[in-house]
Amino acid sequence: MNDKYDLAIVGGGLSGSTLALHLKRRGWRGRLAIVEPGALGLGLAYSTRDPDHLLNVYAGRMGVYADAPGDFADWMAARDLPWGPSDFVPRALYGEYVAARLTEAGGIDHRQARAEDLFPEGGGYRLKLSDGSELLAGKVVLALGNFRPRWPxxxxxxxxxxxxxxxxxxxxxxxxxxxxxxxxxxxxxxxxxxxxxxxxxxxxxxxxxxxxxxxxxxxPHLPIRAAAPPVQFADLPASPLGILRWLRAKAREGGDWGPWVDALRPVTQALWRSWSGAERARFLRHAKTYWEVHRHxxxxxxxxxxxxxxxxxxxxxxxxxxxxxxxxxxxxxxxxxxxxxxxxxxxxxxxxxCTGPCSDPRRAEDPFLDKLLTQGLVQPDAFGLLTDEAGALMAADGKAVEGLYALGPLTKPALWEITAVPDIRTQASQLATLLAP
Known part of the structure; x- marks a missing residue:
């Protein structure tokens, strides 16, 4: 087997699979591998087989392509499945959709093993895998998804x-x-x-x-209705407390936070980046719970x-x-x-x-990440790994690491809201544009 790749994606859940799909859609011609011990396209969220576990977003908004949010609904319609764009469908079906799109894309090597170590070599990286094999990659993207909970x-x-x-x-x-x-x-x-x-x-x-x-x-999600008017970043309060007061005022006008939380989605990441460390801490201490019950x-x-x-x-x-x-x-x-x-x-x-995924890589008990931390190749905080605006990982010395990127929940320190399909597909599209211009 030729074990040299132009790009290796470590993690084949939603984040890694979506990046691969965006790359292929952009005409990627290089050799591409996804390192994932399980089936591609599933991760924790979509590996469930329980029919009672439903998507918490309308199917019509769940396409994996940033410019085609209706792709999932189109895929169901082409198969005469009994759901439409306004339905909340089983998560297992969504996993089948992502896997099907990967199969259709073709040209992706699935290395069915765990990544165990990574180190720079020859201008790229050597990855050691749990099956005893190794691969060389010019660039590597870490798309490790969510870590399992830790006991509080x-x-x-x-x-x-x-x-x-x-x-x-x-x-x-x-x-x-x-x-x-x-x-x-x-x-x-x-x-x-x-x-x-x-x-x-x-x-x-x-x-x-x-x-x-x-x-x-x-x-609960309310029935589909007219969206709240779009909001502009420049018109919003600057502080987390100001945003919370703004949301409460809007809810008093219309009786529900939901549409206004949705209206903030295009600027949520910009708001998070604009806050100081102290402001982020205040948001997490006082508003995080209320934000999440209305947002998710x-x-x-x-x-x-x-x-x-x-x-x-x-x-x-x-x-x-x-x-x-x-x-x-x-x-x-x-x-x-x-x-x-x-x-x-x-x-x-x-x-x-049931406390939810662990986000701190220092507590995740992930042997692969532990080795990267020991090498100083990545820099952690309580929510993931530090990256620059392009998604390049920051080393322990504070400098961006050439050819090493992160995607999805790992990038929470920079973006905060990066666990839902609409956010991940946008990030995947942007990274695909960088990697395959």
């Missing part, structure tokens, strides 16, 4: 206890739970909803308790399902934090400090980590 607070001290399920997407572990097991879900966001729906679909009978600091669920909304069928489950007492929410866990007996005795005061004690048979 006191739960980290007992994470080896088999009753703690660290991976919320491990359906085998969840299937092993007795149907009557009492379960504590730590987190109340989209990850918690995935787990709750999976357990409900498997016939779980015991009520579940979900706890987070604010105890808030993501807001739920499909209406999921909302109706949750309403029914909460009404019948199957799912309970609590605002608070886990203060202590006694794991010495046959059950887990959990003390929860409730928001607003007071403490509640619950006994459960299992705890599932």
């Amino acid at each position: 607070g006191v739960l980290a001290a007992i994470e080896s206890d088999p009753r703690l399920i660290a991976d919320p997407w491990d359906r085998m572990r969840q299937a092993d739970l007795p149907q009557g097991a009492r379960v504590l879900l730590v987190g109340t966001g989209l990850t918690m909803i995935d787990v709750a729906l999976t357990l409900a679909g498997s016939g779980h009978t015991a009520p579940m308790l979900a706890v987070s600091r604010h105890g808030l669920l993501p807001q 909304r739920l499909a209406p069928p999921v909302v109706e399902r949750l309403r029914g489950e909460r009404a019948n007492g199957w799912l309970h929410l609590m605002a608070g934090r886990v203060a202590s866990v006694d794991a010495s007996g046959p059950t887990l005795k959990v003390e929860i400090d409730q928001r607003g005061g007071g403490q509640r004690r619950v006994e459960v048979d299992a705890i599932v980590n």
